[in-house]
Amino acid sequence: MGMTEAVLLTVIAAAVPLLLAALGEVVVERAGVLNLGIEGMMAVGASCGFAAATLSGSTTVGIVAAVAAGVALSAVFALLTLGFAANQVASGLALTIMGLGLSGLIGAGFVGRTREAVGRLDVPGLTDLPAVGPLLFGHDPFVYGAAALTLGIAYFLKRSHPGLVLRSIGENHVSAHALGLPVLRVRVLAVLFGGACAGLAGAYLSLVYTPFWSPGMTAGRGWIALALVVFASWRPLRAAAGALVFGGATVLQLHAQAASLGLPSQALSALPYLATVVALVVMSIGRGRTSAVPGSLGVPFVPDR
């Protein structure tokens, strides 16, 4: 395997957690809900996933636990913002703070323990192909899962009737309600799906990317995923492309540090976050008047009786 392929593989690995979390948030925001709690749900997913996998010895159990933890935390958010029509921004920030704290508590007994990372899923014959073999067929199951999820969500939103209903609700919940569409039910399901995706992204961090748990290991990836949703104009395929760009920035700073460019390492570590800010600014300048923001995004829905 050549140097280029090795670098590309690390880029993909860095992109997967961003993409998983961003895909969930695309669905949530397309339904008109802004959940700023991704970072917290990812952290809880990472600690629960690692704890469950270590205790049971099964990676599958770890993944299920991480997803369940993400769903549980997002259910709290759904209760606050959809059940009680609380402010979504404040509730989302609270969710992140709560999630980061909770993850430290759950993971406290597991600091310093390591386990075997999830292995690659090689395809006999194909993985050994020169050049493209390792790039296309040499990944862990999460990578294939993320790719399938991207295509699945793109198809769901663009082609299916439930997807159309979800988009309509995000576009204008007053009209949707007047047409008899179940606004709150669809939003609850979307928020729970977003929680599952964030939990899965957390599991990837603690079971595959760096197979151990340490507090704060999400390191702002939840926030990058949120920015990625805007960067991708709320479209799954663009989110995949954007995740590779942001993943690339993460890997680039590692290589830049290794190459000792004479820049302080803190400045290089800030590179992915800087790239996020620059991308958002460029996007909002370039977009001008044709916006893809869902019309009801972040607005609580309380029907008249």
Add this chain to the structure above:
Amino acid sequence: MATSDAPLVAMRGIVKRFGALVANDRVYLDVRRGEIHALLGENGAGKSTLVKILDGLLQPDEGDILWEGRPVALKNPDAAGRLGIGMVFQHFSLFENLTVAENIAVALPGAGGLHAVAERIADIGRSYGLTLDPGRPVWTLSAGERQRIEIVRALLRNPKLLILDEPTSVLTPQEADGLFGTLERLAASGCGLLYITHRLEEVKRLCTRATIMRAGKVVAACDPRRESVARLASLMVGADVHDVRAAAAHPVGKVRLEVRNLHLPSPDLHGTALVGAMLSVQGGEILGVAGVAGNGQSELFAALSGESLAPQPDDVLIDGAPVGREGIDARRLRNAAFVPEERLGHAAAPGFALSENVVLSRHATGGVVRNGLVSMASAKRIAGEVIRVFDVRKGGDDPAAGTLSGGNLQKFVVGREILREPGVLVVDQPTWGVDAGAAAVIRQALIDLAARGAAVVAISQDLDELFAIADRIAVLHDGRLSAALSARTATREEIGILMAGGHATDAA
């Protein structure tokens, strides 16, 4: 027991309260198959509340609804839809960023893919003369086309009862004629129609029965074809209709407000850009700006008030001074005043007291701010004067703006500007959604202000209003402002053609 001669729907003793307000007070209404039944009343009479109950959007506090003779509970719009009740909304319930086909498909579960829906749209278009391009996003469409989507969507759900809430308020007279043809064909096919409006000519032409509401109660039921328009109007208003008094002959002075070839993109997504707008208003006259909603009215208002700055200083002139690059306060200091369309949130802050709302528009121009401090005593004195002169009815001494009724708040925000004796007044939708009494007061105040030498621009979608108050009428269509016609000689047909984007000569 259901019988075949039971009305399609009967509402019996419906009561709906919002806090202390009784929006519907023991209302009885029935609609039969194949009839076009008019529900008449002024804004605020309770018509919209009643039909929202019928569509499952609101729950009545008391009373029963019988559907084909059987009592039913309409818990939500979905339940009403499954019975066969369809609704065409006054403010469209469309999704701007979705295509026509998507807007229709979303309400039709199990309709198959978008191609199948597009075919059904084409079918229904052929039978009812409602043509639509299924692939276009809604934000690119005119108000008339949008309404067609609403109607096609309602028809594809095979309604037995179709409710139309003020369907012609956004249509040109010619588009309205097309709609009436469609509705007559629908009624002939056995569908019951409930037609809500306050336009009496339409009712006499289209409807076979009418129920008239006033202040939440049913005050009369009649056959509109046998009543005069004046009699229907007095039933609706509860008194003889107020008329405005034309100003005494007064001299028309020099040009006080001028716009020269103004090109301005809209600040809003899906807004309408102004294209080469020209207008000039002399002191002593009222220029009316007609047009269907969404053809650039808010953009024109923003350009005149200074909320949007023009590209060049001399694109807009007030008393000869180039003000195109000046903001709203600079223009107010040149003795201009502005009343925006939206009472709550634009003209007034709902949670602020009336005196505080005086400060909001007068802080630069008159005695309420001294050395950076607000003089609440002066603000209260001015508010009191507006309240007295314009007969603003309110509860409490200095209540929050949001607690006033629409008509009283509108009198307050118009009066606040007029009492400054501005030389130029621009007002957007001066009487939108206010009762007839308040509308008459406001219209009279505009006429009197012009008679005292001010130049007045009144942007309105109500043609009757413009014919009543304006000296000249220009028409805004798709961001283009027509030349102004004399209100004395122009006909409704001429204005209607301009509203639809035709040219004045087409009418000849």
